[in-house]
Amino acid sequence: MVDYFVKLPLFDTMSHVDTLLALAGSLFAAFLAYISYSLFFHPLAGLPGPLIARMGLGWMTIRALKHDMGWTLQEEHRKHGQIVRVARNMASMVDPSAITEMYRYGGKFEKTSFYTFFRAEKPSLMSTLGNHAHAELRRAESPAYTMTLLVELEEYVDSCLEDLVALFNRKIEASGKATIEMAETLQMLAMDVVGELAFGRSFGLCAAGEDTEGFFPMLESFVYSCALAGSQPWAGKALILFVMLRVGARGPQALGEKTTKAVQERLAKMKEGFDRNDMLSKLMKAKNPDGSQYSTRQIEVAATSILGAGSDTTAITMRALMRYIIGDKKIYDKVLSEIEEAIEEGNLNFPLTYAEGTKTSAPSVRQACLKETLRLHPAVPWTLPRVVPQGGAVLAGHFFPAGTEVAMSPFVVHRRPEAFGEDAAFFRPERWLEADAETKKVMERNLITFGSGSRVCIGKNISLMEITKVVPTLLHKYDFAFTPRSASSPHTKPGRRVDGVFDEKEPWHVASQWFATQSQFFMDVKAREA
Numbered sequence: 001m002v003d004y005f006v007k008l009p010l011f012d013t014m015s016h017v018d019t020l021l022a023l024a025g026s027l028f029a030a031f032l033a034y035i036s037y038s039l040f041f042h043p044l045a046g047l048p049g050p051l052i053a054r055m056g057l058g059w060m061t062i063r064a065l066k067h068d069m070g071w072t073l074q075e076e077h078r079k080h081g082q083i084v085r086v087a088r089n090m091a092s093m094v095d096p097s098a099i100t101e102m103y104r105y106g107g108k109f110e111k112t113s114f115y116t117f118f119r120a121e122k123p124s125l126m127s128t129l130g131n132h133a134h135a136e137l138r139r140a141e142s143p144a145y146t147m148t149l150l151v152e153l154e155e156y157v158d159s160c161l162e163d164l165v166a167l168f169n170r171k172i173e174a175s176g177k178a179t180i181e182m183a184e185t186l187q188m189l190a191m192d193v194v195g196e197l198a199f200g201r202s203f204g205l206c207a208a209g210e211d212t213e214g215f216f217p218m219l220e221s222f223v224y225s226c227a228l229a230g231s232q233p234w235a236g237k238a239l240i241l242f243v244m245l246r247v248g249a250r251g252p253q254a255l256g257e258k259t260t261k262a263v264q265e266r267l268a269k270m271k272e273g274f275d276r277n278d279m280l281s282k283l284m285k286a287k288n289p290d291g292s293q294y295s296t297r298q299i300e301v302a303a304t305s306i307l308g309a310g311s312d313t314t315a316i317t318m319r320a321l322m323r324y325i326i327g328d329k330k331i332y333d334k335v336l337s338e339i340e341e342a343i344e345e346g347n348l349n350f351p352l353t354y355a356e357g358t359k360t361s362a363p364s365v366r367q368a369c370l371k372e373t374l375r376l377h378p379a380v381p382w383t384l385p386r387v388v389p390q391g392g393a394v395l396a397g398h399f400f401p402a403g404t405e406v407a408m409s410p411f412v413v414h415r416r417p418e419a420f421g422e423d424a425a426f427f428r429p430e431r432w433l434e435a436d437a438e439t440k441k442v443m444e445r446n447l448i449t450f451g452s453g454s455r456v457c458i459g460k461n462i463s464l465m466e467i468t469k470v471v472p473t474l475l476h477k478y479d480f481a482f483t484p485r486s487a488s489s490p491h492t493k494p495g496r497r498v499d500g501v502f503d504e505k506e507p508w509h510v511a512s513q514w515f516a517t518q519s520q521f522f523m524d525v526k527a528r529e530a
């Protein structure tokens with residue numbers, strides 16, 4: 001008895017240690033089994049790729065954390081070729097024949113669970129995984145995105161552009177010139193436009209000269225959350241919390257709340273007699289397959305999509321277009337003389353219409369610059385993943401069993417020398433002007449800035465319209481030069497190119513995950529002499 005009482009605590013302690021050891025041993029064995037299966041027995045086991053990805057240990061998650069997706073994936077393809085295993089169950093590829101197969105209309109490949117994190121409470125166009133459900137949503141919401149409506153919406157873009165020009169003028173008023181941070185300024189414009197088109201009123205950021213609504217951190221948190229949680233769905237909630245703490249702002253939920261407020265305000269105004277034909281009024285008329293009207297919640301979700309998908313992307317492209325044109329004196333001069341000539345010939349007037357901006361008698365340098373920008377700096381460099389359907393599929397000459405995931409990154413595909421030439425890494429708009437019909441067809445087939453096929457960006461024309469109006473207007477009205485980096489310049493981040501190379505001559509800093517976002521894009525601006 002005495003022995004028993006003396007030994008009991010010791011016995012208990014040993015029992016805890018044993019239990020802990022057994023638990024640790026089991027976890028370690030499970031971890032080894034997981035890695036061994038990933039490396040040697042998984043259906044994608046034979047594919048080349050970074051070891052972390054082949055072990056199934058979150059290579060994509062690391063890219064989301066390090067913001068280095070585009071160039072890191074490109075380097076893996078350079079090392080391993082057409083197909084690279086990027087996650088336990090996902091392969092990235094660059095073969096253009098796979099584009100048609102994976103993304104085509106009527107195809108059977110569906111979106112992967114990656115997209116569930118783009119979802120508000122109800123599935124949106126972007127976040128719906130199944131093709132059938134998506135087709136129904138797309139049918140219901142497409143009246144908000146037609147070309148006919150687009151033309152009517154132009155006047156709202158004009159009024160936002162007026163606010164932007166007024167902001168520039170205020171900034172340069174005192175001394176005739178100013179250093180302007182173009183990354184945030186163009187984002188303010190894109191937000192105001194989204195406000196006009198989707199909610200019936202500009203958010204007024206350009207008029208205020210700052211992000212009065214706190215959108216920027218919210219959008220950053222949203223996009224970061226989507227990429228991070230989407231690459232590790234089982235830990236999604238924890239990762240969203242991590243992003244919230246790191247960025248210091250809530251993402252998806254906060255955006256949803258903003259949209260709800262904006263839609264509610266619009267509904268209240270409509271009750272007071274306000275009426276206008278815009279994207280929101282079209283969404284209000286949208287119908288479900290059973291003929292029922294879209295609920296307020298459905299309208300809010302569709303409007304959140306526009307906010308989340310339509311502002312950053314357009315701002316990124318406008319910044320890139322300006323950076324590439326202004327960064328090359330010869331091209332800058334050519335674009336300016338093209339604009340001046342068109343004005344003299346009476347083919348271009350301000351406010352610039354989309355029709356005038358795109359209609360040119362000869363192949364246009366401006367349009368070639370836009371095409372080249374969409375190629376070299378696609379706003380979405382992340383892979384666009386899809387699930388291989390029942391029966392499996394042969395892609396890029398390799399058989400993928402059903403349930404495995406396949407993906408393509410616009411950033412990597414757009415740098416294929418086979419499609420764009422040996423100078424594919426450089427901005428050379430002439431390639432779109434010089435190419436014969438066959439080469440142009442190949443280049444177009446390899447251009448997936450807006451995705452491809454049934455899930456292609458539904459807002460593409462809205463973006464193109466906005467960019468076509470805004471950039472030539474700014475180039476015509478102002479002289480731009482990159483603000484040189486120096487001890488007294490406002491830069492705090494190093495210059496970083498879109499291909500990840502640190503370069504002190506670079507006017508901005510690029511981070512690459514779901515979006516390839518530029519920051520600290522300072523330019524010295526003054527009014528242009530006529």
Ligand code: HEM
Binds near residue numbers: 138380384449457462
């Ligand atoms: C330069 C600007 C833009 C770029 C580069 C861009 C890029 C993309 C890409 C790559 C996709 C396909 C994603 C995938 O397949 O995984 C997409 C889809 C989508 N985009 Fe855009 N986008 C732009 C502008 C816009 C605008 C202005 C809007 C809204 C007004 C918008 C709304 C959407 C929506 C709702 C989808 C989902 C479409 C569907 O699945 O049916 N985008 N976008």
